[in-house]
Amino acid sequence: MKNLFYIILFIVPLIFYSCSKEEPMTPEDSQIVYVCTSYSATTYHTDRNCPRLKKCSADIFEVTRRKARENGRIICSDCRKRDENKAPDTVK
Numbered sequence: 591m592k593n594l595f596y597i598i599l600f601i602v603p604l605i606f607y608s609c610s611k612e613e614p615m616t617p618e619d620s621q622i623v624y625v626c627t628s629y630s631a632t633t634y635h636t637d638r639n640c641p642r643l644k645k646c647s648a649d650i651f652e653v654t655r656r657k658a659r660e661n662g663r664i665i666c667s668d669c670r671k672r673d674e675n676k677a678p679d680t681v682k
């Protein structure tokens with residue numbers, strides 16, 4: 591139980607620090623996306639079950655959308671279409 595206390599004591603300031611240091615994240619930025627760690631992969635996926643992601647022969651990492659973009663990843667065209675279909679703005 592004492593260990594847990596130390597973990598909290600250590601992690602909470604860390605979270606506060608990283609939040610205050612960086613510019614505010616939009617909900618989109620903090621969305622979890624999936625990236626294939628293969629060298630040839632240049633995209634990220636919003637759907638864990640994306641057929642393109644299933645072709646990945648390397649490890650699949652969960653990162654925030656912001657992190658994926660920072661690493662030069664662009665959204666997979668399949669996932670983008672899927673997201674656009676889901677977005678209420680396009681329903682009009």
Ligand SMILES: [Zn+2]
Nearest residue numbers: 635640666669
């Ligand atoms: Zn995809």
